[in-house]
Amino acid sequence: xxxxxxxxxxxxxxxxxxxxxxxxxxxxxxxxxxxxxxxxxxxxxxxxxxxxxxxxxxxxxxxxxxxxxxxxxxxxxxxxxxxxxxxxxxxxxxxxxxxxxxxxxxxxxxxxxxxxxxxxxxxxxxxxxxxxxxxxxxxxxxxxxxxxxxxxxxxxxxxxxxxxxxxxxxxxxxxxxxxxxxxxxxxxxxxxxxxxxxxxxxxxxxxxxxxxxxxxxxxxxxx
Amino acid sequence: xxxxxxxxxxxxxxxxxxxxxxxxxxxxxxxxxxxxxxxxxxxxxxxxxxxxxxxxxxxxxxxxxxxxxxxxxxxxxxxxxxxxxxxxxxxxxxxxxxxxxxxxxxxxxxxxxxxxxxxxxxxxxxxxxxxxxxxxxxxxxxxxxxxxxxxxxxxxxxxxxxxxxxxxxxxxxxxxxxxxxxxxxxxxxxxxxxxxxxxxxxxxxxxxxxxxxxxxxxxxxxx
DNA sequence: ATTATCTATAGATCTATAGATAATGC
DNA sequence: ATTATCTATAGATCTATAGATAATGC
Numbered sequence: 012x013x014x015x016x017x018x019x020x021x022x023x024x025x026x027x028x029x030x031x032x033x034x035x036x037x038x039x040x041x042x043x044x045x046x047x048x049x050x051x052x053x054x055x056x057x058x059x060x061x062x063x064x065x066x067x068x069x070x071x072x073x074x075x076x077x078x079x080x081x082x083x084x085x086x087x088x089x090x091x092x093x094x095x096x097x098x099x100x101x102x103x104x105x106x107x108x109x110x111x112x113x114x115x116x117x118x119x120x121x122x123x124x125x126x127x128x129x130x131x132x133x134x135x136x137x138x139x140x141x142x143x144x145x146x147x148x149x150x151x152x153x154x155x156x157x158x159x160x161x162x163x164x165x166x167x168x169x170x171x172x173x174x175x176x177x178x179x180x181x182x183x184x185x186x187x188x189x190x191x192x193x194x195x196x197x198x199x200x201x202x203x204x205x206x207x208x209x210x211x212x213x214x215x216x217x218x219x220x221x222x223x224x225x226x227x228x229x230x231x232x233x234x
Numbered sequence: 235x236x237x238x239x240x241x242x243x244x245x246x247x248x249x250x251x252x253x254x255x256x257x258x259x260x261x262x263x264x265x266x267x268x269x270x271x272x273x274x275x276x277x278x279x280x281x282x283x284x285x286x287x288x289x290x291x292x293x294x295x296x297x298x299x300x301x302x303x304x305x306x307x308x309x310x311x312x313x314x315x316x317x318x319x320x321x322x323x324x325x326x327x328x329x330x331x332x333x334x335x336x337x338x339x340x341x342x343x344x345x346x347x348x349x350x351x352x353x354x355x356x357x358x359x360x361x362x363x364x365x366x367x368x369x370x371x372x373x374x375x376x377x378x379x380x381x382x383x384x385x386x387x388x389x390x391x392x393x394x395x396x397x398x399x400x401x402x403x404x405x406x407x408x409x410x411x412x413x414x415x416x417x418x419x420x421x422x423x424x425x426x427x428x429x430x431x432x433x434x435x436x437x438x439x440x441x442x443x444x445x446x447x448x449x450x451x452x453x454x455x456x457x
Numbered sequence: 458a459t460t461a462t463c464t465a466t467a468g469a470t471c472t473a474t475a476g477a478t479a480a481t482g483c
Numbered sequence: 484a485t486t487a488t489c490t491a492t493a494g495a496t497c498t499a500t501a502g503a504t505a506a507t508g509c
Contacts, residue, residue, distance in 0.1 A: 038487070063372060065288035069472060079489050084473065146372050149286060160433055192438060193447050196431055197424065204423045207368070210383055211390070215415060224416050232455045261461070292498060302463050307499065
């Protein structure tokens with residue numbers, strides 16, 4: 012019994028409520044689209060890390076994904092679409108690894124301290140991916156870029172929330188909205204710094220040393 | 235009266251003792267090489283900022299510099315050479331603007347505080363250029379990249395020196411070598427952050443507010 | 458003669474699509 | 484019939500160089 016109105020798939024309650032850009036496809040089967048795009052992203056991430064976006068050809072992507080150039084273009088409309096899918100996948104992976112491991116028990120200060128440690132560890136694991144986003148975001152079409160930057164802000168907001176909690180429960184000293192937002196960005200960037208200044212930092216510090224120093228700097232300032 | 239040995243130009247004491255990569259050229263007149271390369275760099279910087287390195291063609295660079303594609307290749311051996319010249323010029327400009335304005339009088343802490351303000355202001359002036367380095371350094375050949383990263387470290391070392399002075403004259407609290415180096419990188423990156431997170435920061439903070447907040451965070455932690 | 462510059466183009470790609478083919482479901 | 488995939492290629496560039504030309508100095 013078909014519904015009277017074709018009803019464009021009654022919102023099958025996808026896992027992610029993340030606002031994401033809809034990339035058009037010629038293929039009807041949504042499951043297949045998801046599967047093929049996963050293949051495309053997995054292949055493209057590796058290629059982009061190795062050679063960069065511009066030096067990777069659409070043919071290489073298709074081949075590494077396991078199908079032909081023609082098929083690739085059934086699932087995306089342009090090379091830039093692949094870059095967007097890659098950036099989005101990286102941010103989702105990042106967010107998922109964080110949410111898996113973040114503990115929200117204890118005071119705001121304690122939760123923040125733990126979050127910094129987890130975040131830095133995830134940054135270390137995903138070094139190449141974070142670097143990729145720093146280097147290639149500029150190559151995205153404006154519209155796609157907006158989504159990627161918004162995603163970046165959502166990740167930053169995790170720290171702002173914890174900072175707010177710490178202020179509310181008096182485990183951190185009083186901070187106004189501006190100070191909280193700035194410090195949230197600082198924490199995010201100091202995690203990223205471990206990846207984009209690796210050439211200077213890794214010879215001098217282990218991840219553990221780096222995390223410990225930065226964490227005590229940040230918390231020392233806030234308590 | 236010619237020297238007996240052709241003596242490859244007896245080191246005419248160039249202004250910059252900066253270690254820099256020698257880009258080979260077909261043209262003999264060193265002054266002309268400097269002049270043309272300045273034209274190339276000035277043209278290329280603008281193009282790279284607008285469209286990125288990969289989307290800029292060698293023809294566009296030559297045309298914007300005011301000569302033909304053939305002439306361009308008398309002064310560089312490859313497109314990547316132009317990128318190296320651009321990165322180097324940006325770093326030199328950065329360094330020069332800093333050195334012009336840095337005051338080294340007073341305590342280490344006072345000099346550091348002033349240096350942060352100057353540095354952030356220069357970062358603001360050279361936003362696009364700093365962003366360019368973050369985005370395109372990866373496209374440099376390995377050898378050129380080494381020089382560019384070394385230059386970046388020399389700039390960072392300015393802050394490390396001031397921190398060391400502050401520790402020595404007790405205007406800052408005691409810090410070991412690792413803490414000094416890390417803090418120097420933090421200062422550099424927080425300046426750059428104003429450029430690469432401009433999309434999030436500029437709507438909320440003026441440069442003055444941003445500088446004041448970051449400076450008091452940094453110095454609050456160190457005193 | 459030597460140096461600097463220009464024009465013309467070799468040679469190599471690369472993105473995106475059209476149209477053919479294979480597979481699937483009515 | 485419809486959907487997914489593949490092959491072949493149109494059409495558009497782009498880097499780098501070879502060889503010709505103009506300008507400069509002995």
